[in-house]
Amino acid sequence: MRVTKASLFSAAGGACCWSTAASANTSNGYNLPIGVTSLSEAMYGLHMEVFWICVGIAVVVFGAMIYSLLKFRHSQGAVADTSMVHSTKVEVIWTIVPVIILVVMAVPAADLILKQEDMRDSGLSIKVTGYQWKWQYAYMDAADGVNFFSTLKQDSNFARQLDSGIDPHSVPNYLLDVDKPLVVPSGVKVRILLTSMDVIHAWWVPDFGAKRSAIPGFVNEIWFRVDPGKEGIYRGQCAALCGRDHGYMPVVVDVRTPDQFKQWVEEQRAAEKQAQTPASSPPAPAAPAAAAAAPAALTATTARNLN
Numbered sequence: 227m228r229v230t231k232a233s234l235f236s237a238a239g240g241a242c243c244w245s246t247a248a249s250a251n252t253s254n255g256y257n258l259p260i261g262v263t264s265l266s267e268a269m270y271g272l273h274m275e276v277f278w279i280c281v282g283i284a285v286v287v288f289g290a291m292i293y294s295l296l297k298f299r300h301s302q303g304a305v306a307d308t309s310m311v312h313s314t315k316v317e318v319i320w321t322i323v324p325v326i327i328l329v330v331m332a333v334p335a336a337d338l339i340l341k342q343e344d345m346r347d348s349g350l351s352i353k354v355t356g357y358q359w360k361w362q363y364a365y366m367d368a369a370d371g372v373n374f375f376s377t378l379k380q381d382s383n384f385a386r387q388l389d390s391g392i393d394p395h396s397v398p399n400y401l402l403d404v405d406k407p408l409v410v411p412s413g414v415k416v417r418i419l420l421t422s423m424d425v426i427h428a429w430w431v432p433d434f435g436a437k438r439s440a441i442p443g444f445v446n447e448i449w450f451r452v453d454p455g456k457e458g459i460y461r462g463q464c465a466a467l468c469g470r471d472h473g474y475m476p477v478v479v480d481v482r483t484p485d486q487f488k489q490w491v492e493e494q495r496a497a498e499k500q501a502q503t504p505a506s507s508p509p510a511p512a513a514p515a516a517a518a519a520a521p522a523a524l525t526a527t528t529a530r531n532l533n
């Protein structure tokens with residue numbers, strides 16, 4: 227696992243904050259979010275580049291159109307030119323210019339698609355399975371064995387019921403909160419192996435630039451690496467119409483520093499072990515003889531601990 231200087235710094239300085247962060251989403255509600263991964267930033271950059279090319283084209287085309295409409299209107303005495311039926315020069319220009327524009331857009335787009343598909347050197351793999359209507363997260367690699375379901379948080383679930391009488395505005399992160407979020411480390415390339423057990427779902431976190439279909443019988447892949455220092459809670463949703471409760475299976479990702487992630491994995495394993503202990507081996511009854519002999523030693527230990 228790669229531990230960078232920045233992540234160590236935030237582990238030391240920001241330990242108080244990650245658990246209480248309401249949401250670190252970067253969307254302003256109008257444009258694509260810049261996000262917190264190199265992929266999402268590159269996507270935003272490409273999106274803006276294409277946007278400004280479109281703005282440029284619109285200005286030139288509509289400018290020429292409006293200018294012509296005003297300047298050469300009938301009331302100003304304009305007479306239509308009926309002699310010009312063909313111009314090779316103009317045809318060459320209006321073919322070459324759009325081709326150049328398309329190449330300028332296609333080259334960086336292809337480069338970004340290749341980056342998106344590059345699953346090599348991932349530090350952590352997680353199998354994500356979609357169900358109607360929840361997500362299952364099964365960790366591999368360093369967190370192997372951690373496995374749980376993530377479902378809509380109860381307060382949202384109560385408020386969404388017909389005639390619940392609960393004002394959705396009073397519920398924090400209404401329909402965008404879960405009981406157990408996906409926890410991942412920052413600065414580590416996380417590979418998501420995506421599938422479904424029933425219908426087609428789609429796992430989507432806008433701030434990671436990560437969105438792909440979860441299809442029964444197929445395993446799709448996506449990856450993201452959250453930049454160190456950008457730890458926090460990131461929210462997304464199922465992005466494929468997957469049935470009646472499609473709107474009630476949000477995705478919540480809790481990004482922590484590598485050290486905090488390691489600690490979380492240990493906690494999950496300890497909790498799992500504890501959950502299994504009573505069923506498999508009932509606690510051994512205390513030996514009366516040993517118990518009788520122990521008080522003096524126990525008292526001494528307790529006194530030491532109290533001191």
Ligand SMILES: [Cu+2]
Nearest residue numbers: 427428464468
């Ligand atoms: Cu779904």
